[in-house]
Amino acid sequence: MADELDQDQLAAQWAAALEAQEEGDPDPFEAAAAAAAAAPAAAPAAAQKNGKAGGMSDDERLAAEWAAALASDEQDQVKKEKEQAFFASAAREATFKDLTEEAKNPRPDSGKRELDFILDIPLDVSAELGRTRLLINELLQLGQGSVVELNKLAGEPLEIFVNGKLVARGEAVVINEKFGVRLTDIISPIERVKQLA
Known part of the structure; x- marks a missing residue:
């Protein structure tokens, strides 16, 4: 109960x-x-x-x-x-500023400022007469007066590399008892793309 x-x-x-x-x-x-x-x-x-x-x-x-x-x-x-x-x-929905107009109409001085930003970046520039491959035995036999044969012919233009990338060709000159390179050809963007492949 x-x-x-x-x-x-x-x-x-x-x-x-x-x-x-x-x-x-x-x-x-x-x-x-x-x-x-x-x-x-x-x-x-x-x-x-x-x-x-x-x-x-x-x-x-x-x-x-x-x-x-x-x-x-x-x-x-x-x-x-x-x-x-x-x-x-x-909670609320996130809102973002539309940057489309700014991307279409950049400020006039923005390009100059970007270039100024990279002006002090160091670059490694080298001029190459030619290349060759040697065995260690051949390298050890080199001495004063030895001649090393390169893969380029006499009179062919030198190649100018910037950070390991070919950017121009030129000819060797002597100025004030110092060697220099006079640029004769700047590599076009199409040739740069071909070198990447």
Whole structure:
């Protein structure tokens, strides 16, 4: 009889909590959790009233624990939903400045400024008369007065490399007892692309 009474009380408490949730109360399950927590305390009084002494039965205790666990889970779920709603309201779509017009109409001095920026970058410039391949044995046999044959013919233009890339051709000249190179041909962009292949 007491079991039926306690179960009827729990059912009524849960029905009241669900009605409160439908009406839009902020935390409807707090009342259910409080009722579930109060149910174990009220059960011994009901048991004594019906002639039972010594506390709740196992079924009553289990029902009370289930009610408390369900109320706690519902509270956690409601709290998570509130947090998600808060974060969703705080989030906003990112907006970016349209740079299309600036890209189409650059400032007149922007090109000069970019060139000024790279003017002090050092470059390795070298002039090449020709190349050859030697074995280590042949290299060790070289001495003063030895002649090394290059892969270019006499009178062919020298090649000017900048950082290892061919950029021009020229001829050797002597100025004030120093060797120099007079540029005769600048490599076109098409030839540079062909050298990459």
